[in-house]
Amino acid sequence: MTLADPQTSNGDSAQDVAFDVDEARFARAQRVESIARWALPVIVMVLTVYAWDRVVTLNNIPHYVLPSPGRVMATMVEDWWLLIGSALVTLQTTLLALLVAVIGGVGLAVLFTQSRFAEMSFYPYAVILQVTPIVSIAPLIFIYVENRTVGLLLCAWIVAFFPILANTTLGLKSADHNLRDLMTIYRASRWQRLRYLQLPSALPYFLGGLRIAGGLALIGAVVAEYVAGTGGVSSGLASRIQEAGYRLNIPRMFAALLLIAAMGVAIFMALSLLSHLLLRKWHESAVKREN
Amino acid sequence: MTTDRTIRPLGERPRILQMVDVDKTFAGNVVALRRMALSVNEGDFISLLGPSGCGKSTALRLIAGLMRPTTGRIAWDGGQSADDLGVVFQEPTLMPWATVAQNVWLPFRLRGQTFSAVKDRIEEVLALVGLENFGGAYPRELSGGMKMRVSIARALVTNPRLILMDEPFAALDEITRQKLNNDLLELKAQMGSTVIFVTHSVFESVFLSDRIIVMAARPGRVIREITVDAPYPRGIAFRTSPDYAAHALATSEALSEAMGEKMELH
Incomplete structure (x- = not known):
């Protein structure tokens, strides 16, 4: 003016x-x-x-019924090294399970798109594995699997791999049909088609699945720890909560719960950031609009 | 990579391929194409014109090798290799995750050539379509017309013997479409390319091509070939000439015949 x-x-x-x-x-x-x-x-x-x-x-209210937030924080500080050690154990299980879920989920999805018959044969079992509650499978797993760590991983993997498999399969199939024709015209090999067209097309779908799987891997790891019980030296946060529950150490239960929630949020944020970094140049979901 | 292809008059050009009595019948006995015969010669600009369902896109897909004829054959003179074809679809059909230059690189990449090995050629072709400064842009940053130019650059980059275009400008606005038509003719003149162009526009086909194949539907078949012998380059002067009007009229009549109508002359 x-x-x-x-x-x-x-x-x-x-x-x-x-x-x-x-x-x-x-x-x-x-x-x-x-x-x-x-x-x-x-x-x-x-x-x-x-x-x-x-x-x-x-x-x-007595602290063994409901501790005040101040007391929870005090416990967090007091038990910090114990709790953070357990948190790292749970985090390790979660991340390993997520890694195996990525390998297994993407691998199976690629197999399914390469062979319709493989998809017809195995997809129903992936669904069955997914819809059966992990708490009901976990006890069996710990009967048959000797190694506790492997058992935990297996449980977390079962919960986490399905969203990756389902999303990546959908993504691999959603490649533009004209681009597929173009690949045919240029006589691209199966591998080239996968590498240059299908995998990039599937990336946004895969990353969506990965974000869901990150949270599920944590849930799987925690549930598996509960089922496996408190035995062993290197026990995770769920074992800490159980242990504290037996001793009526309610503040420690709250502190451990807080850490699990914080870990879940951190995993979600890290995966969202990863997704944003990979897609920001080209995908509608990550591109900022000016108007 | 320069070309010394010169456009010789019709009739003296070496043949690239021929379709001999090609029939295509889809499941359920739908005859998409009946007895199609077509010789494509070097330097031709052929338009396939007709109402929807006349088999013009089917013919293009057959030539592209995306489907096989039910009977008859499509023979390439001197055999066919993967480098013989460039294709432009109705949509730009670009990979959204790749830059403009990477999109144009695709045909080379599929033959195992590194980007740096063909960088100069990619830049040359981008300059030809008027996008010299857009190699690093992503498709979503471009307008519809610019995306189509990238698509054309990708089809041209390997200098193929034959370029197939399936209603490439149908989704663009009229102003962009005219500009692209002009530029396409200029490109053709520069590179001596051979083009088969599917369209449903009489005016586009007359302006662009030297041979118009008019097709009818149910069953899809060729009913007439019209030769437009006006010399290239063609510009606004041709678009407004009596010669253009005469060819447009003849083509419209043939198209009306294809649609089973009698054309009323006023």
Whole structure:
């Protein structure tokens, strides 16, 4: 406005202002939304923790029934090395299971797209494995598998591999039909077709599956730890929770639970970041629009 | 990689391929194409024109080797290799995850040639289609017309004996379409390419081609061939000439015949 020629701005000022008010309102709404996006969850958390603390203090609830947030944090600090050691054990199982799930899921998906008969033969069993609750399979696994670590991995893998398999299979099949024709015309080999067309086409689908699988691998690892019990030196967070439960050490149960949740969030965020980095140049889901 | 292909007059050009009595019947006894015969000579710009269901796209897919004739044969003079064809589809059909230059690289890449080995050729072709500064762009950053140019560059890059185009500009706006038609003729003049062009536009076919194959539906078949002997390069002057109008009229009449109608002349 300051730059406008005074002669013209006199006549048009009413229109200018009307236009600017709308634009300003829009810009303000955008600004408010971008702050609210992270501020609101934080406020909700602060309020919840405060309410929790008040309820415990005002009602004199004993800490072996419901510890105050302050006591949970104190336990977290006090038991930090014990808990973080267990967290690393669980994290290791989770990440290994996720890795094997990626290899197994993508490998099977590639096999399925190379051979319709392989897909017809084995896909139903992948579904059966997926829909059967892991808690009901895990006890059997620990009967037949001697090695505890292998048993844990197997359980976490069973839970995690299906979304990767299902999504990657869908992605491999979703390659543009004209591009497939083009590959035929240029006489691309099966391997070239896979490498240059099908795998890149499947990448967004695969990454979607991977994000789901990351959370599921953690769930699988924790469930398997519960079933496997507290035996052994290197026990994960689930074993810590069980152990603390036997001793009525409720604050430690909360602290361990907090760590599991934090780990789940961290895995999800890391995989979302990976997905964003791989797709930001070209895929609609990751590309920022200006308007 | 330069070409010394010169466009000789019709009738003196060496043959590239011929379709001999080609029939294509789909499952359920749908006759897509009956008794199609066509000789394609070097330097030809052939349009396949007709109503939908006349088998023009089927003919193109047969020539591309994407399907085989039920009876009859398609014979390439001197045999056929993977480098003989360039194809442009109705959609740009680019790989969204690859840059413009990487998309144009594809035909070379499938033959095992590294990017750096063919970098100069890729840049040359991108310059030919007017995209010299867009090699590093991703397809989503380009307009519809520019994407189509990339698609054309990919078809041209290996300097194939025959370029197949399946209604390549049908989805573009009229202004972009005319510009691309002009540029396509210029490219053809520069490279001496041989083109088979499927279209449903009379005016596009007359402007672009020296041979128009008019086809009819049910069953798909060729009913007439029209020769447009106006010399290349053709520009706005040809588009507004009586010669163009006469050819457009003749082609429209043939098309009406193909649709089983009588054309009314006013």
